[in-house]
Amino acid sequence: MKFSAKDWIIEVHTSIQIYKVYCRYLDVNQKEIKPAVESVVFPEFTIYCCRRSRAHYMSITTTKDEKINQTRLHSCFIREYVCLVYPKYTLSLCVKPMYGKEPKFVLFAEYIEHYKLQGVQHFYIYVKDVDKYTEKLIKHYVKSGEAEVIYFRDKQDRPEIEWHLDCIHRSRHHSKYTIYADMDERILPTDTSTTLSTYTSFYQEKFQGEKTVKEHLPTLVYHKTASPAPVGYTAKCIIDPKKVFLMWVHHVAIYFPGYEGYEVPKSEGIIRHYRDIMMGDWYKHYLxxxxxxxxxTETDYPPTLMKQLYENVKTKLDFVYKHD
Structure with a gap:
């Protein structure tokens, strides 16, 4: 996967498992522009290559003289440069990869509509496996302009390790802030009169109208709630991608110089993490x-948001699956 910025071309390259590589450049006639530029694979799968004024194509090689596998440069230079100063979105969300073929459409619809109520404007959706019924809903969000979807290939990509690194580069200069959250997590400010933007399993085979929503909407049917975990326990982050160099699932590993994080106290924000404890023997390993x-204790999704969330999910599912 390749991304462009003002001074750099960035590749997230999962098939290279060595440290030193070479950035190779070609002009419009696919003639190489010498010399090859040495770079490193860091952090993790990321390779930074400097821009070359006449380069139209480029490739990554492990030596400076080997035959080039020609691949086209990322084409959206103008949009990316403008977004350096004016990000298109204020708040976006990186969606952890989906796995398995079981239907997820109710869970996914609630997930998206919850974060839309919290001020999220755009979603980067990562998919390893998905059933056709849920994929129909994903394509609807993409068509509406609210999301983009990134599909992982079977053999070359390792989504559990590198999706969050890809999403840093994908959202950097495209969104001012980015949330990392799993599909079963609902991050909420404690004061429900505000939204996250202020801080800037049960499965159903087919949609059966209001019956499906009432019986399977996680925020409506899950109430038994654990006491809050210690601060930092399986934490999730809202980041400014321009200030983060290396991101892991639960924390920032490396900031760019001059920046640091802020831990939100329990009095300001919580994560409602929904679990069917029988799935995957979760109750044995984690309970x-x-x-x-x-x-x-017994708790509820905030009543001030529940009615709107319910209506938004039902309206969306009615529209997408009205002919099924």
Whole structure:
């Protein structure tokens, strides 16, 4: 995957497992522009190559003299340069890759509509596996301009490791702030009169109208709630991609010089993390640790948001699946 910025061309390259590489450039006639430029694979799968004024094509090689596998440069130079100063979106969300063929359309619709209520304007959706029924809903969000979808190939890509690095580059200069959240997580400010933008399993085979929403909407049917975990426990982040050099799932590993993070206290924000504890033997592996946080209580998704979320999800599913 290749991205362009004002001074750099950036590749996220999962098939290279060595440290030193060479950036190779070709002109409009596919003649090489010498010399090859040495670079490194860091952080993780990321390769930074400097821009060359006459370059129309480029490739990455492990030596400076080997035959070039010609690939076209990222084409959206003008849009990317403008976005350096004026990001298209204020708040976006990186969606962790989907796995498995079980239907996810109710969970996914609620996930998207929840974060739209929180001020998210754009979604970067990563997909490893997806059933056709859920994919129809994904394509609807893409067609509406609210999302873009990135499909992982079977053998070359390793989505569990590198999707979050890809999303840093994909969102950098495109969105001012970016959230990282799993599909079963609902990040909320404690004060529900504000939104996240202020801080700038059950499965259903087919959609059956209001019955499906009432019986399977996670925020409506899950109420038994663990005590809050310690600050930082499986944390999720809202980042400014221009200030983050290396991102992991639960924390920023490396900031650009001069920047640091802020830990949101429990009094300001929470993550409602929805789990069917019987799936994947979760209750055996993780429930004992969660029980140590304190007693369980019955809680609800904020009533001030529930009605609007319910209507938004139902309206979206009615529209997408009206002919099924």
């Amino acid at each position: 004992p640790g969660v029980e140590k946080f304190g007693p369980f």
